[in-house]
Amino acid sequence: MKLTIRSFDLPLRYTFTISYDSRDVQPTMIVELEQNGHKGYGEATSNPYYGFTIESMTAALEGIRTQIEATELEKPEDFWAQMQPHLSNNPFALCALDLAANDLYGKMQGQPLYKLWGLSTDHNPLTNYTIGIDTIENMVKKLKEMPWPLYKIKLGTKEDVAIIKELRRHTDAVFRVDANCAWGVEETIENAKQLKPLGVEFIEQPMRADDMDGMKKVYQQSVLPLIADESCITESDVAKCVGHFHGVNVKLVKCGGLTPARRMLKEARELGLKTMVGCMTESTVGISAIAQLLPMLDYVDMDGPLLISKDIARGITIDNGKVYYSSVNGTGAELIA
Numbered sequence: 237m238k239l240t241i242r243s244f245d246l247p248l249r250y251t252f253t254i255s256y257d258s259r260d261v262q263p264t265m266i267v268e269l270e271q272n273g274h275k276g277y278g279e280a281t282s283n284p285y286y287g288f289t290i291e292s293m294t295a296a297l298e299g300i301r302t303q304i305e306a307t308e309l310e311k312p313e314d315f316w317a318q319m320q321p322h323l324s325n326n327p328f329a330l331c332a333l334d335l336a337a338n339d340l341y342g343k344m345q346g347q348p349l350y351k352l353w354g355l356s357t358d359h360n361p362l363t364n365y366t367i368g369i370d371t372i373e374n375m376v377k378k379l380k381e382m383p384w385p386l387y388k389i390k391l392g393t394k395e396d397v398a399i400i401k402e403l404r405r406h407t408d409a410v411f412r413v414d415a416n417c418a419w420g421v422e423e424t425i426e427n428a429k430q431l432k433p434l435g436v437e438f439i440e441q442p443m444r445a446d447d448m449d450g451m452k453k454v455y456q457q458s459v460l461p462l463i464a465d466e467s468c469i470t471e472s473d474v475a476k477c478v479g480h481f482h483g484v485n486v487k488l489v490k491c492g493g494l495t496p497a498r499r500m501l502k503e504a505r506e507l508g509l510k511t512m513v514g515c516m517t518e519s520t521v522g523i524s525a526i527a528q529l530l531p532m533l534d535y536v537d538m539d540g541p542l543l544i545s546k547d548i549a550r551g552i553t554i555d556n557g558k559v560y561y562s563s564v565n566g567t568g569a570e571l572i573a
């Protein structure tokens with residue numbers, strides 16, 4: 237395979253603010269793998285919370301360029317198992333490589349990945365549209381600019397319940413909220429009581445990632461389901477979420493790509509947990525990979541391309557929450573930048 241690494245600054249439609257971060261541009265790394273005239277694409281964004289930069293991801297892949305280029309891709313799972321020991325410190329780089337390998341494999345097989353995996357898309361969930369933290373006035377403005385059936389509202393402010401009360405005045409859409417680790421035990425239990433009658437379906441990661449004792453208490457008392465994000469990073473975390481969360485939000489960059497994500501989602505379902513996949517603020521390259529997993533999911537947050545003002549790829553499209561697949565095989569991703 238031939239490896240090409242590119243980086244882009246994705247311009248954001250709005251300054252994106254969550255409880256621990258704020259930014260106007262999202263740097264992203266695109267990996268291209270080429271074999272037999274087919275090109276597969278993968279993506280990983282930089283991320284201050286997890287500590288990965290374009291430089292560190294690129295260096296990790298450059299360090300194993302010889303091994304990658306000496307490999308003839310057969311099964312993406314086998315390729316992941318070969319590469320993982322070299323990239324165990326950099327799951328983001330591993331993710332971009334794994335997505336490219338899966339996309340390339342699908343394109344070589346002449347099928348979209350979900351078909352190769354034997355999945356039916358008849359009951360795919362709708363994706364939410366995310367509203368980042370802002371003044372209440374601006375959050376209302378963002379909601380009104382994007383009429384949508386399902387919103388994810390970022391919380392972690394001094395006025396979280398007031399935000400949801402105000403947004404509820406302007407739409408009947410379903411809300412889910414994400415506190416990104418900002419709440420405490422009593423606060424979460426109390427907020428759940430107040431948010432449930434306001435049409436909130438679940439709370440994502442209310443408390444610090446390592447506060448599993450606190451989560452146990454909250455799990456027993458919360459009137460709303462709780463979904464792990466920062467507390468569920470990699471394959472070994474899924475089982476730990478039982479009795480602490482009602483579901484898990486798997487992200488491709490956190491776990492190292494589609495290959496481990498599929499195993500995590502299967503395990504989560506077997507353990508009785510709700511399944512969700514979330515995105516970073518990435519382009520249509522990464523989002524088209526997520527779309528292949530939709531049949532395995534109860535919930536999905538894959539609005540990345542809607543949050544950037546200029547995309548770098550074609551692939552899946554999203555209309556009013558519904559995801560439409562591309563006619564291109566693999567993930568369907570094609571670079572246009």
Ligand SMILES: [Mg+2]
Nearest residue numbers: 414440441465
């Ligand atoms: Mg989250």
